[in-house]
Amino acid sequence: MYGVFVIDPPQPRSAADELVMVMNGYNTTFDAQGNQLYAVNGIPFHNMHEPVRVKRGQLVRVYLANILEYDPINSFHLHGNLFDYFPTGTRLESSEYTDIVVQAQGQRGIWRVEVPASGQVLFHAHKSECADLGWMGFFEVTE
Numbered sequence: 001m002y003g004v005f006v007i008d009p010p011q012p013r014s015a016a017d018e019l020v021m022v023m024n025g026y027n028t029t030f031d032a033q034g035n036q037l038y039a040v041n042g043i044p045f046h047n048m049h050e051p052v053r054v055k056r057g058q059l060v061r062v063y064l065a066n067i068l069e070y071d072p073i074n075s076f077h078l079h080g081n082l083f084d085y086f087p088t089g090t091r092l093e094s095s096e097y098t099d100i101v102v103q104a105q106g107q108r109g110i111w112r113v114e115v116p117a118s119g120q121v122l123f124h125a126h127k128s129e130c131a132d133l134g135w136m137g138f139f140e141v142t143e
């Protein structure tokens, strides 16, 4: 069992649509030798069929955590957009303006974006094995 515990700063962050994304995997053979499935928030490929719905131009804040076992790193790539990244979420100033972040086991951070155009925006791990085995999805950006 695992989850995310968000501690808000004394001065609240700006209003946003917020989402927790927990990157995880499953060793379905119980051999402790690796993962056969990968996911974000538990269900492989779920957001390919049920995209995360956001509004164009609306601030979206995502609490991203890597609790993947067996693989030393995981990553997150947002296609076609750059986002502000706050490693560990312990500072109110972003340290990066990027489209990819890499997290080691247990690492977490906060990213935020305002997507300027409507349509589908792909997100996935930038390790092909993870993406091919379930760790990918879409944001559906609407007016």
Ligand SMILES: [Cu+2]
Pocket: 077, 078, 079, 124, 126
């Ligand atoms: Cu990509």
